[in-house]
Amino acid sequence: xSLRKYLKVYKKFxxxxxxxxxxxKTNILLDLITAILSLIGSIFLLSIFFQNNGYIxxxxxxxxxxxxxxxxxxxxxxNTWFNPNLTEIVKHIREGTLDFVLxxxxxxxxxxxxxxxxxxxxxxxxxxxxLLFFCIRINQINLNLSFLTLSLITISCSICILYSLWFFIxxxxxxxxxxxxxxxxxxxxxxxxxxxxxxxxxxLRIFFSVFIPIAFITAIPSEVFLGLxxxxxxxxxxxxxxxxxxxxxxxxxxxxxxxSSASS
Amino acid sequence: xxxxxxxIALWAISGxxxxxxLNIWTNNNLNESINISDIMLSRYFLCAFFVRQFSVxxxxxxxxxxxxxxxxxxxxxxxxxxFFRYFAQHLAEQITRFPFALIIAFFFFIFNPESIxxxxxxILLLSIVSTFLSFLIQFLIQSIVACLCFWIEKAxxxxxxxxxxxxxxxxxxxxxxxFPAYVKSWIYLTPFPYLIDFPANLxxxxxxxxxxxxxxxxLWIFLLLPLFKKIWSEGTKKYTAMGS
Numbered sequence: 468x469s470l471r472k473y474l475k476v477y478k479k480f481x482x483x484x485x486x487x488x489x490x491x492k493t494n495i496l497l498d499l500i501t502a503i504l505s506l507i508g509s510i511f512l513l514s515i516f517f518q519n520n521g522y523i524x525x526x527x528x529x530x531x532x533x534x535x536x537x538x539x540x541x542x543x544x545x546n547t548w549f550n551p552n553l554t555e556i557v558k559h560i561r562e563g564t565l566d567f568v569l570x571x572x573x574x575x576x577x578x579x580x581x582x583x584x585x586x587x588x589x590x591x592x593x594x595x596x597x598l599l600f601f602c603i604r605i606n607q608i609n610l611n612l613s614f615l616t617l618s619l620i621t622i623s624c625s626i627c628i629l630y631s632l633w634f635f636i637x638x639x640x641x642x643x644x645x646x647x648x649x650x651x652x653x654x655x656x657x658x659x660x661x662x663x664x665x666x667x668x669x670x671l672r673i674f675f676s677v678f679i680p681i682a683f684i685t686a687i688p689s690e691v692f693l694g695l696x697x698x699x700x701x702x703x704x705x706x707x708x709x710x711x712x713x714x715x716x717x718x719x720x721x722x723x724x725x726x727s728s729a730s731s
Numbered sequence: 732x733x734x735x736x737x738x739i740a741l742w743a744i745s746g747x748x749x750x751x752x753l754n755i756w757t758n759n760n761l762n763e764s765i766n767i768s769d770i771m772l773s774r775y776f777l778c779a780f781f782v783r784q785f786s787v788x789x790x791x792x793x794x795x796x797x798x799x800x801x802x803x804x805x806x807x808x809x810x811x812x813x814f815f816r817y818f819a820q821h822l823a824e825q826i827t828r829f830p831f832a833l834i835i836a837f838f839f840f841i842f843n844p845e846s847i848x849x850x851x852x853x854i855l856l857l858s859i860v861s862t863f864l865s866f867l868i869q870f871l872i873q874s875i876v877a878c879l880c881f882w883i884e885k886a887x888x889x890x891x892x893x894x895x896x897x898x899x900x901x902x903x904x905x906x907x908x909x910f911p912a913y914v915k916s917w918i919y920l921t922p923f924p925y926l927i928d929f930p931a932n933l934x935x936x937x938x939x940x941x942x943x944x945x946x947x948x949x950l951w952i953f954l955l956l957p958l959f960k961k962i963w964s965e966g967t968k969k970y971t972a973m974g975s
Protein backbone atom coordinates (compact mmCIF):
# COMPACT_ATOMS: atom_id res chain seq x y z
CA UNK A 468 0.00 0.00 0.00
CA SER A 469 1.29 3.43 -0.85
CA LEU A 470 1.77 6.33 1.51
CA ARG A 471 -1.19 8.16 0.06
CA LYS A 472 -3.48 5.27 0.82
CA TYR A 473 -2.21 5.16 4.40
CA LEU A 474 -3.02 8.83 4.76
CA LYS A 475 -6.49 8.19 3.43
CA VAL A 476 -7.00 5.31 5.84
CA TYR A 477 -5.77 7.46 8.71
CA LYS A 478 -8.33 10.12 7.84
CA LYS A 479 -11.06 7.49 8.19
CA PHE A 480 -9.59 6.33 11.51
CA UNK A 481 -9.69 9.90 12.79
CA UNK A 482 -13.25 10.36 11.68
CA UNK A 483 -14.64 7.18 13.26
CA UNK A 484 -12.81 7.42 16.54
CA UNK A 485 -13.59 11.11 17.03
CA UNK A 486 -17.22 10.37 16.31
CA UNK A 487 -17.33 7.60 18.88
CA UNK A 488 -15.43 9.60 21.53
CA UNK A 489 -17.72 12.60 21.15
CA UNK A 490 -20.60 10.37 22.22
CA UNK A 491 -19.30 10.69 25.77
CA LYS A 492 -19.31 14.47 26.08
CA THR A 493 -19.32 14.73 29.88
CA ASN A 494 -16.38 12.38 29.87
CA ILE A 495 -14.35 14.71 27.69
CA LEU A 496 -15.22 17.68 29.88
CA LEU A 497 -14.13 15.80 33.00
CA ASP A 498 -10.88 14.77 31.31
CA LEU A 499 -10.21 18.40 30.44
CA ILE A 500 -10.65 19.48 34.07
CA THR A 501 -8.42 16.58 35.12
CA ALA A 502 -5.65 17.73 32.77
CA ILE A 503 -5.77 21.29 34.12
CA LEU A 504 -5.82 20.15 37.76
CA SER A 505 -2.98 17.76 37.18
CA LEU A 506 -0.78 20.54 35.76
CA ILE A 507 -1.68 22.80 38.71
CA GLY A 508 -0.83 19.95 41.08
CA SER A 509 2.60 19.36 39.59
CA ILE A 510 3.45 23.05 39.64
CA PHE A 511 2.30 23.12 43.27
CA LEU A 512 4.65 20.22 44.06
CA LEU A 513 7.53 21.99 42.31
CA SER A 514 6.82 25.15 44.28
CA ILE A 515 7.07 23.14 47.52
CA PHE A 516 10.52 21.97 46.46
CA PHE A 517 11.58 25.50 45.67
CA GLN A 518 9.95 27.35 48.55
CA ASN A 519 13.15 27.53 50.60
CA ASN A 520 15.75 26.75 47.95
CA GLY A 521 16.72 28.83 44.97
CA TYR A 522 18.13 25.89 43.06
CA ILE A 523 17.41 22.18 42.72
CA UNK A 524 20.08 20.14 40.98
CA UNK A 525 21.36 23.41 39.50
CA UNK A 526 17.95 24.37 38.07
CA UNK A 527 16.00 27.48 38.93
CA UNK A 528 12.22 27.32 39.31
CA UNK A 529 11.68 29.09 35.98
CA UNK A 530 13.96 26.57 34.28
CA UNK A 531 12.33 23.59 35.95
CA UNK A 532 9.02 24.80 34.51
CA UNK A 533 10.42 24.10 31.02
CA UNK A 534 10.75 20.42 31.92
CA UNK A 535 7.19 20.53 33.21
CA UNK A 536 6.02 22.00 29.91
CA UNK A 537 7.78 19.37 27.82
CA UNK A 538 6.50 16.62 30.08
CA UNK A 539 2.94 17.94 29.75
CA UNK A 540 3.17 17.93 25.94
CA UNK A 541 4.56 14.39 25.90
CA UNK A 542 1.96 13.22 28.39
CA UNK A 543 -0.74 14.75 26.23
CA UNK A 544 0.59 12.86 23.22
CA UNK A 545 0.62 9.67 25.30
CA ASN A 546 -2.99 10.21 26.33
CA THR A 547 -4.11 11.10 22.81
CA TRP A 548 -2.47 8.29 20.87
CA PHE A 549 -0.38 5.77 22.80
CA ASN A 550 -2.66 5.01 25.71
CA PRO A 551 -5.94 4.42 23.85
CA ASN A 552 -4.29 2.37 21.09
CA LEU A 553 -1.62 0.33 22.75
CA THR A 554 -3.70 -0.78 25.71
CA GLU A 555 -6.07 -2.13 23.08
CA ILE A 556 -3.48 -4.77 22.08
CA VAL A 557 -4.21 -6.51 25.38
CA LYS A 558 -7.89 -6.67 24.45
CA HIS A 559 -7.12 -7.87 20.91
CA ILE A 560 -5.09 -10.76 22.23
CA ARG A 561 -7.43 -11.73 25.04
CA GLU A 562 -10.48 -11.75 22.81
CA GLY A 563 -8.71 -13.12 19.76
CA THR A 564 -9.55 -10.16 17.54
CA LEU A 565 -5.91 -9.70 16.59
CA ASP A 566 -6.64 -12.13 13.75
CA PHE A 567 -8.82 -9.51 12.07
CA VAL A 568 -6.06 -6.95 12.34
CA LEU A 569 -3.48 -9.29 10.83
CA UNK A 570 -5.76 -10.21 7.95
CA UNK A 571 -6.22 -6.61 6.83
CA UNK A 572 -4.20 -5.63 3.76
CA UNK A 573 -2.16 -3.05 5.61
CA UNK A 574 0.65 -2.88 8.09
CA UNK A 575 -0.46 -4.29 11.43
CA UNK A 576 1.72 -1.92 13.46
CA UNK A 577 0.17 1.05 11.67
CA UNK A 578 -3.33 -0.20 12.39
CA UNK A 579 -2.63 -1.01 16.03
CA UNK A 580 -0.80 2.23 16.80
CA UNK A 581 -3.10 4.76 15.16
CA UNK A 582 -6.61 3.30 15.11
CA UNK A 583 -7.98 5.35 17.98
CA UNK A 584 -7.65 8.89 19.20
CA UNK A 585 -8.61 10.49 22.48
CA UNK A 586 -9.45 14.16 21.90
CA UNK A 587 -9.11 15.19 25.57
CA UNK A 588 -5.35 14.77 25.30
CA UNK A 589 -5.24 17.73 22.90
CA UNK A 590 -5.87 20.15 25.74
CA UNK A 591 -2.90 18.77 27.61
CA UNK A 592 -0.70 19.28 24.55
CA UNK A 593 -1.99 22.85 24.29
CA UNK A 594 -1.43 23.50 27.99
CA UNK A 595 2.11 22.23 27.59
CA UNK A 596 2.74 24.61 24.69
CA UNK A 597 1.32 27.55 26.63
CA LEU A 598 3.60 26.74 29.53
CA LEU A 599 6.56 26.47 27.17
CA PHE A 600 5.82 29.85 25.56
CA PHE A 601 5.47 31.36 29.02
CA CYS A 602 8.85 29.83 29.96
CA ILE A 603 10.46 31.18 26.79
CA ARG A 604 9.34 34.64 27.86
CA ILE A 605 10.37 34.49 31.49
CA ASN A 606 13.70 32.84 30.70
CA GLN A 607 14.32 35.30 27.85
CA ILE A 608 15.16 32.65 25.30
CA ASN A 609 15.99 33.93 21.83
CA LEU A 610 13.81 32.38 19.19
CA ASN A 611 16.02 31.74 16.18
CA LEU A 612 16.03 29.16 13.46
CA SER A 613 18.71 26.86 14.89
CA PHE A 614 16.99 26.80 18.29
CA LEU A 615 13.66 25.94 16.71
CA THR A 616 15.06 23.14 14.55
CA LEU A 617 17.08 21.67 17.42
CA SER A 618 14.14 21.70 19.82
CA LEU A 619 11.88 20.25 17.16
CA ILE A 620 14.38 17.45 16.46
CA THR A 621 14.89 16.59 20.13
CA ILE A 622 11.21 16.65 20.99
CA SER A 623 10.30 14.43 18.05
CA CYS A 624 13.07 12.04 19.09
CA SER A 625 11.56 11.98 22.59
CA ILE A 626 8.19 11.13 21.10
CA CYS A 627 9.77 8.25 19.14
CA ILE A 628 11.47 6.87 22.26
CA LEU A 629 8.29 7.18 24.28
CA TYR A 630 6.27 5.46 21.58
CA SER A 631 8.79 2.63 21.30
CA LEU A 632 8.75 2.06 25.07
CA TRP A 633 4.96 1.84 25.10
CA PHE A 634 4.86 -0.32 22.03
CA PHE A 635 7.57 -2.61 23.36
CA ILE A 636 5.74 -3.26 26.63
CA UNK A 637 2.40 -3.76 24.91
CA UNK A 638 3.97 -6.24 22.50
CA UNK A 639 5.01 -8.48 25.38
CA UNK A 640 1.27 -9.12 25.79
CA UNK A 641 1.63 -11.79 23.12
CA UNK A 642 3.45 -13.95 25.70
CA UNK A 643 2.05 -12.71 29.00
CA UNK A 644 -1.54 -11.88 27.95
CA UNK A 645 -2.16 -9.40 30.78
CA UNK A 646 0.23 -6.49 30.95
CA UNK A 647 -1.89 -3.73 32.53
CA UNK A 648 0.43 -3.59 35.46
CA UNK A 649 3.61 -3.49 33.39
CA UNK A 650 2.13 -0.38 31.78
CA UNK A 651 1.46 1.00 35.26
CA UNK A 652 5.13 0.46 36.13
CA UNK A 653 6.19 2.28 32.96
CA UNK A 654 3.82 5.15 33.79
CA UNK A 655 5.13 5.56 37.31
CA UNK A 656 8.73 5.52 36.11
CA UNK A 657 7.98 8.09 33.40
CA UNK A 658 6.56 10.28 36.16
CA UNK A 659 10.17 10.99 37.10
CA UNK A 660 10.51 12.86 33.81
CA UNK A 661 8.77 15.82 35.47
CA UNK A 662 11.81 16.71 37.52
CA UNK A 663 15.32 17.82 36.60
CA UNK A 664 17.51 14.77 36.25
CA UNK A 665 20.28 16.42 38.25
CA UNK A 666 18.12 16.55 41.34
CA UNK A 667 18.47 12.79 41.79
CA UNK A 668 21.43 11.01 43.32
CA UNK A 669 24.17 9.76 41.01
CA UNK A 670 23.12 6.09 41.01
CA LEU A 671 19.52 6.91 40.13
CA ARG A 672 20.70 9.22 37.36
CA ILE A 673 22.66 6.36 35.80
CA PHE A 674 19.63 4.10 36.16
CA PHE A 675 17.40 6.65 34.43
CA SER A 676 19.74 7.16 31.51
CA VAL A 677 20.80 3.56 30.87
CA PHE A 678 17.91 1.29 31.80
CA ILE A 679 14.93 3.52 31.26
CA PRO A 680 15.86 6.36 28.93
CA ILE A 681 13.94 9.04 30.85
CA ALA A 682 17.04 11.20 30.61
CA PHE A 683 16.60 11.30 26.86
CA ILE A 684 12.89 11.95 26.97
CA THR A 685 12.71 15.25 28.85
CA ALA A 686 16.21 16.21 29.95
CA ILE A 687 17.89 16.72 26.57
CA PRO A 688 15.04 18.76 24.99
CA SER A 689 14.90 21.02 28.05
CA GLU A 690 18.67 21.53 27.89
CA VAL A 691 18.22 22.61 24.28
CA PHE A 692 15.74 25.23 25.49
CA LEU A 693 18.29 26.65 27.88
CA GLY A 694 21.05 26.51 25.29
CA LEU A 695 23.08 24.20 27.52
CA UNK A 696 23.15 21.05 25.46
CA UNK A 697 26.18 19.89 23.54
CA UNK A 698 25.97 18.62 20.01
CA UNK A 699 27.01 15.08 20.95
CA UNK A 700 24.05 14.75 23.29
CA UNK A 701 21.62 15.70 20.54
CA UNK A 702 23.31 13.29 18.13
CA UNK A 703 23.16 10.59 20.79
CA UNK A 704 19.46 11.19 21.25
CA UNK A 705 18.83 10.87 17.51
CA UNK A 706 20.77 7.60 17.46
CA UNK A 707 18.96 6.25 20.53
CA UNK A 708 15.59 7.17 19.03
CA UNK A 709 16.40 5.41 15.75
CA UNK A 710 17.60 2.29 17.57
CA UNK A 711 14.46 2.27 19.71
CA UNK A 712 12.14 2.64 16.73
CA UNK A 713 13.89 -0.09 14.75
CA UNK A 714 14.06 -2.57 17.61
CA UNK A 715 10.44 -2.04 18.56
CA UNK A 716 9.47 -2.74 14.94
CA UNK A 717 11.66 -5.87 14.80
CA UNK A 718 10.33 -6.98 18.16
CA UNK A 719 6.72 -6.70 16.97
CA UNK A 720 7.44 -8.80 13.86
CA UNK A 721 9.32 -11.30 16.03
CA UNK A 722 6.48 -11.48 18.56
CA UNK A 723 3.91 -12.08 15.84
CA UNK A 724 5.64 -15.36 15.02
CA UNK A 725 4.62 -16.57 18.48
CA UNK A 726 1.04 -15.47 18.14
CA SER A 727 -1.43 -18.29 17.89
CA SER A 728 -5.04 -17.31 17.70
CA ALA A 729 -7.66 -18.76 19.99
CA SER A 730 -8.80 -21.59 17.75
CA SER A 731 -5.59 -22.59 16.00
CA UNK B 732 -5.57 -14.05 43.89
CA UNK B 733 -2.41 -16.13 44.10
CA UNK B 734 -2.89 -16.87 40.41
CA UNK B 735 -1.87 -13.33 39.56
CA UNK B 736 1.39 -13.17 41.51
CA UNK B 737 3.36 -11.40 38.75
CA UNK B 738 0.70 -8.75 38.33
CA ILE B 739 0.57 -8.00 42.01
CA ALA B 740 4.36 -7.84 42.18
CA LEU B 741 4.36 -5.34 39.31
CA TRP B 742 1.69 -3.36 41.03
CA ALA B 743 3.78 -3.20 44.16
CA ILE B 744 6.69 -1.90 42.08
CA SER B 745 4.53 0.75 40.47
CA GLY B 746 4.00 2.24 43.93
CA UNK B 747 7.63 3.17 44.37
CA UNK B 748 7.20 6.86 43.46
CA UNK B 749 7.54 7.88 47.15
CA UNK B 750 11.11 6.58 47.08
CA UNK B 751 12.03 8.77 44.10
CA UNK B 752 10.52 11.73 45.92
CA LEU B 753 12.61 10.87 48.97
CA ASN B 754 15.67 10.93 46.74
CA ILE B 755 14.84 14.46 45.55
CA TRP B 756 14.23 15.65 49.12
CA THR B 757 17.40 14.29 50.67
CA ASN B 758 19.66 14.84 47.67
CA ASN B 759 18.91 18.56 47.65
CA ASN B 760 18.76 18.98 51.44
CA LEU B 761 15.21 20.27 51.12
CA ASN B 762 14.23 18.71 54.43
CA GLU B 763 16.38 21.11 56.47
CA SER B 764 13.85 23.86 55.98
CA ILE B 765 10.99 21.79 57.39
CA ASN B 766 12.99 20.46 60.36
CA ILE B 767 12.80 16.77 59.57
CA SER B 768 16.03 14.80 59.61
CA ASP B 769 17.04 12.60 56.69
CA ILE B 770 16.31 9.45 58.70
CA MET B 771 12.85 10.55 59.79
CA LEU B 772 12.01 11.61 56.26
CA SER B 773 13.12 8.28 54.79
CA ARG B 774 10.98 6.48 57.38
CA TYR B 775 8.09 8.75 56.47
CA PHE B 776 8.29 7.90 52.77
CA LEU B 777 8.71 4.17 53.47
CA CYS B 778 5.57 4.29 55.62
CA ALA B 779 3.79 6.32 52.93
CA PHE B 780 4.63 3.52 50.50
CA PHE B 781 3.20 0.92 52.91
CA VAL B 782 0.04 2.87 53.65
CA ARG B 783 -0.54 3.38 49.93
CA GLN B 784 -0.04 -0.33 49.23
CA PHE B 785 -2.70 -1.26 51.76
CA SER B 786 -5.20 1.44 50.96
CA VAL B 787 -5.33 1.34 47.15
CA UNK B 788 -8.90 1.09 45.94
CA UNK B 789 -10.10 0.34 42.43
CA UNK B 790 -13.73 -0.55 43.07
CA UNK B 791 -15.00 2.04 40.58
CA UNK B 792 -13.16 0.34 37.72
CA UNK B 793 -14.48 -3.13 38.63
CA UNK B 794 -18.01 -1.83 39.11
CA UNK B 795 -17.96 0.17 35.89
CA UNK B 796 -16.88 -2.88 33.92
CA UNK B 797 -19.50 -5.08 35.57
CA UNK B 798 -22.24 -2.53 35.04
CA UNK B 799 -21.33 -1.92 31.37
CA UNK B 800 -21.24 -5.68 30.78
CA UNK B 801 -24.59 -6.14 32.53
CA UNK B 802 -23.15 -8.34 35.28
CA UNK B 803 -24.72 -6.22 38.00
CA UNK B 804 -28.22 -7.64 37.46
CA UNK B 805 -27.54 -11.08 38.97
CA UNK B 806 -25.71 -9.45 41.88
CA UNK B 807 -28.75 -7.31 42.63
CA UNK B 808 -30.96 -10.34 43.07
CA UNK B 809 -28.71 -11.68 45.79
CA UNK B 810 -29.58 -10.55 49.32
CA UNK B 811 -26.07 -9.14 49.84
CA UNK B 812 -25.01 -5.68 48.72
CA UNK B 813 -22.65 -6.32 45.79
CA PHE B 814 -20.13 -3.89 47.23
CA PHE B 815 -19.31 -6.49 49.90
CA ARG B 816 -18.05 -8.65 47.06
CA TYR B 817 -15.64 -5.95 45.92
CA PHE B 818 -14.68 -5.24 49.52
CA ALA B 819 -13.65 -8.87 50.00
CA GLN B 820 -11.66 -8.78 46.75
CA HIS B 821 -9.73 -5.74 47.94
CA LEU B 822 -8.92 -7.32 51.29
CA ALA B 823 -7.75 -10.54 49.65
CA GLU B 824 -5.45 -8.64 47.34
CA GLN B 825 -3.99 -6.60 50.17
CA ILE B 826 -3.01 -9.80 51.94
CA THR B 827 -1.37 -11.16 48.77
CA ARG B 828 0.50 -7.91 48.36
CA PHE B 829 1.99 -8.02 51.83
CA PRO B 830 5.04 -10.24 51.06
CA PHE B 831 5.96 -8.14 47.99
CA ALA B 832 5.78 -4.95 50.03
CA LEU B 833 8.04 -6.58 52.62
CA ILE B 834 10.59 -7.48 49.93
CA ILE B 835 10.64 -3.88 48.72
CA ALA B 836 11.05 -2.66 52.32
CA PHE B 837 13.92 -5.12 52.73
CA PHE B 838 15.73 -3.63 49.72
CA PHE B 839 15.01 -0.17 51.03
CA PHE B 840 16.75 -1.02 54.30
CA ILE B 841 19.76 -2.48 52.48
CA PHE B 842 20.25 0.89 50.78
CA ASN B 843 19.38 2.93 53.87
CA PRO B 844 20.53 0.83 56.84
CA GLU B 845 20.48 3.82 59.21
CA SER B 846 16.73 4.22 58.86
CA ILE B 847 15.82 0.82 60.38
CA UNK B 848 13.49 1.20 63.34
CA UNK B 849 11.00 -0.90 65.23
CA UNK B 850 7.77 0.88 66.17
CA UNK B 851 6.33 -0.20 69.49
CA UNK B 852 3.38 -2.53 69.50
CA UNK B 853 0.77 0.08 70.45
CA ILE B 854 1.83 2.44 67.66
CA LEU B 855 1.94 -0.45 65.21
CA LEU B 856 -1.60 -1.50 66.06
CA LEU B 857 -2.86 2.09 65.92
CA SER B 858 -1.27 2.64 62.54
CA ILE B 859 -2.75 -0.58 61.18
CA VAL B 860 -6.14 0.66 62.39
CA SER B 861 -5.63 4.08 60.81
CA THR B 862 -4.42 2.54 57.53
CA PHE B 863 -7.57 0.43 57.50
CA LEU B 864 -9.68 3.52 58.22
CA SER B 865 -7.92 5.30 55.36
CA PHE B 866 -8.76 2.35 53.13
CA LEU B 867 -12.39 2.55 54.27
CA ILE B 868 -12.61 6.28 53.48
CA GLN B 869 -11.22 5.73 49.99
CA PHE B 870 -13.43 2.70 49.47
CA LEU B 871 -16.52 4.70 50.43
CA ILE B 872 -15.59 7.68 48.24
CA GLN B 873 -14.97 5.39 45.27
CA SER B 874 -18.16 3.43 45.89
CA ILE B 875 -20.13 6.68 45.84
CA VAL B 876 -18.43 7.57 42.54
CA ALA B 877 -19.09 4.04 41.27
CA CYS B 878 -22.82 4.43 42.00
CA LEU B 879 -22.82 7.34 39.57
CA CYS B 880 -22.50 4.61 36.93
CA PHE B 881 -26.27 4.35 37.22
CA TRP B 882 -26.60 7.86 35.78
CA ILE B 883 -23.58 8.25 33.50
CA GLU B 884 -21.90 5.41 31.65
CA LYS B 885 -18.30 6.09 32.51
CA ALA B 886 -17.84 6.99 36.15
CA UNK B 887 -14.14 6.25 36.00
CA UNK B 888 -13.40 9.70 34.57
CA UNK B 889 -14.79 11.25 37.77
CA UNK B 890 -12.49 8.94 39.69
CA UNK B 891 -9.51 10.07 37.59
CA UNK B 892 -10.47 13.66 38.42
CA UNK B 893 -10.66 12.91 42.15
CA UNK B 894 -7.35 11.07 41.99
CA UNK B 895 -5.45 14.29 41.24
CA UNK B 896 -6.10 16.01 44.60
CA UNK B 897 -5.59 12.64 46.31
CA UNK B 898 -2.19 12.31 44.68
CA UNK B 899 -0.93 15.79 45.46
CA UNK B 900 -2.61 16.54 48.80
CA UNK B 901 -2.52 13.18 50.59
CA UNK B 902 1.17 13.35 51.40
CA UNK B 903 2.31 10.64 49.01
CA UNK B 904 4.69 12.96 47.14
CA UNK B 905 5.53 15.43 49.89
CA UNK B 906 4.66 15.38 53.61
CA UNK B 907 1.81 17.73 54.46
CA UNK B 908 4.08 19.53 56.99
CA UNK B 909 6.06 20.93 54.06
CA PHE B 910 3.03 22.49 52.37
CA PRO B 911 2.85 26.30 52.28
CA ALA B 912 0.78 27.95 54.99
CA TYR B 913 -2.06 28.98 52.67
CA VAL B 914 -2.72 25.29 51.94
CA LYS B 915 -2.15 24.01 55.47
CA SER B 916 -4.84 26.34 56.78
CA TRP B 917 -7.66 24.41 55.12
CA ILE B 918 -6.22 21.02 54.20
CA TYR B 919 -6.86 19.41 57.59
CA LEU B 920 -10.58 19.93 57.06
CA THR B 921 -10.52 17.77 53.92
CA PRO B 922 -10.18 13.96 54.01
CA PHE B 923 -6.91 14.00 52.03
CA PRO B 924 -4.21 14.28 54.75
CA TYR B 925 -5.85 11.41 56.64
CA LEU B 926 -5.41 9.06 53.70
CA ILE B 927 -1.62 8.77 53.71
CA ASP B 928 0.05 11.54 55.66
CA PHE B 929 -1.56 10.76 59.03
CA PRO B 930 -1.06 6.96 59.09
CA ALA B 931 2.47 7.34 57.70
CA ASN B 932 3.44 9.91 60.33
CA LEU B 933 1.97 7.68 63.00
CA UNK B 934 3.88 4.59 61.91
CA UNK B 935 7.16 6.35 61.24
CA UNK B 936 7.14 8.08 64.62
CA UNK B 937 6.95 11.61 63.23
CA UNK B 938 5.04 14.18 65.18
CA UNK B 939 1.28 13.95 64.74
CA UNK B 940 -1.94 14.42 66.65
CA UNK B 941 -3.03 10.80 67.18
CA UNK B 942 -6.48 11.24 68.72
CA UNK B 943 -7.33 14.15 66.42
CA UNK B 944 -6.34 12.21 63.31
CA UNK B 945 -8.22 9.07 64.27
CA UNK B 946 -11.36 10.97 65.17
CA UNK B 947 -11.26 12.87 61.87
CA UNK B 948 -10.96 9.58 60.01
CA UNK B 949 -13.95 8.14 61.87
CA LEU B 950 -15.89 11.37 61.33
CA TRP B 951 -15.36 11.15 57.57
CA ILE B 952 -16.51 7.52 57.54
CA PHE B 953 -19.69 8.51 59.39
CA LEU B 954 -20.27 11.31 56.90
CA LEU B 955 -19.67 9.15 53.83
CA LEU B 956 -21.53 5.99 54.86
CA PRO B 957 -25.08 7.44 54.86
CA LEU B 958 -24.28 9.24 51.61
CA PHE B 959 -23.28 5.95 50.02
CA LYS B 960 -26.45 4.22 51.30
CA LYS B 961 -28.61 7.02 49.95
CA ILE B 962 -26.98 7.08 46.53
CA TRP B 963 -27.06 3.28 46.33
CA SER B 964 -30.79 3.07 47.02
CA GLU B 965 -31.50 5.91 44.58
CA GLY B 966 -29.28 4.29 41.98
CA THR B 967 -30.79 0.83 42.19
CA LYS B 968 -34.22 2.36 41.68
CA LYS B 969 -32.93 4.08 38.58
CA TYR B 970 -31.18 0.96 37.31
CA THR B 971 -32.55 -0.60 34.18
CA ALA B 972 -30.96 -3.82 33.10
CA MET B 973 -29.99 -4.49 29.53
CA GLY B 974 -33.05 -5.52 27.57
CA SER B 975 -35.66 -4.55 30.14
